[in-house]
Amino acid sequence: MATGAGVGVGLLAGCSGSSDSGSDGTSDDGTSDDATMADGGAVGAFRLLISDQPAAIGDFDSLNVSFSRARIFRASEETEDTATETATADPTGTATADSTEAETTDPTETETPDDDADEDADGGFVVRDLDGATVDLTEVVGDRAIGVLDGELEAGRYSKIELYAESVEGVVDGESVDVKIPSGKLQITKPFEVVAGESVEFVFDINVVKKGNGGYNLLPVISESGVAGRDVDVEEVSNGADADDTESSTDDDEETEAETTEIDETDRDSVTESGRPGNETAAE
Structure with missing residues (x-):
């Protein structure tokens, strides 16, 4: 048995029940x-x-x-x-x-x-x-x-x-x-x-x-x-929409982490390059 909160059927937009609850939150038995x-x-x-x-x-x-x-x-x-x-x-x-x-x-x-x-x-x-x-x-x-x-x-x-x-x-x-x-x-x-x-x-x-x-x-x-x-x-x-949001958030986190790692690697390469012989400035 399946649940989608728990029902399985196909409907077109516009199918709805009549309203028996007033705008003040009161049901038709007069009780909120x-x-x-x-x-x-x-x-x-x-x-x-x-x-x-x-x-x-x-x-x-x-x-x-x-x-x-x-x-x-x-x-x-x-x-x-x-x-x-x-x-x-x-x-x-x-x-x-x-x-x-x-x-x-x-x-x-x-x-x-x-x-x-x-x-x-x-x-x-x-x-x-x-x-x-x-x-x-x-x-x-x-x-x-x-x-x-x-x-x-x-x-x-x-x-x-x-x-x-x-x-x-x-x-x-x-x-x-x-x-x-x-x-x-x-x-x-x-x-x-x-x-x-x-x-x-x-x-x-x-x-x-x-x-x-x-x-x-x-x-x-x-x-x-x-x-x-x-x-x-x-x-x-989990509801599909919630799962999609979670997956999207996870993907964003992974992408940010990858970008951070790439920047760190670039900084290390720059430091290594500047430290090699022959890279001294004219002032030195």
Whole structure:
């Protein structure tokens, strides 16, 4: 299983979920991130990683998904022991029956504001800003994953995670391709627990599914998602952009060192030359 913070699918720029978080940082249940944390007391460290399944990701030169935010739902009595998702793909890239209808959904379509609030009114949810964290899903195929969130959550049980993308850019054979997120968001319902003073890493696995019209859908894979080390095993890798910056910095350091060495050699040659017989000045 792969992680690109942990999902693998190809989307074209413009695929995004609707905004349910106000400009003042307030979620549509009327609770701000800070207030939610303050009310809870004890917290635990929480990390979110993305991974990807092989399947249709092999078609892509690159598939960059920039994530805007995550909604993390507290468990209620009804959802605590369930594990489902709205539109999913199995690890081979085959969409489930209910995703066929979802494929016709415009990814920029605004979702009904009260749908999620009504559904999860008992448990509630918190919103975490992902600051446009970008993952190239071609780099997190199989058991590789990339982190997109490193923070804290109130201790307790959680039931579902929703991911929203602010942009997706897929390239196949040098050309941009149409990639959609059905319903405008990726969601997985799979219980996990945050324990006070401890750390938990949740891997959100995504699959790219090729449609009959030549386009692609990005779908979550529940069987390859879950708590790292318990439900799934992954190898965390660095984001490609960060790795490029590090490599560039290393190259600059090596070049500077080489130039310094060359200057030192030149100075030594100059000193040696000036010290040879016959090089005395007229004054001497």
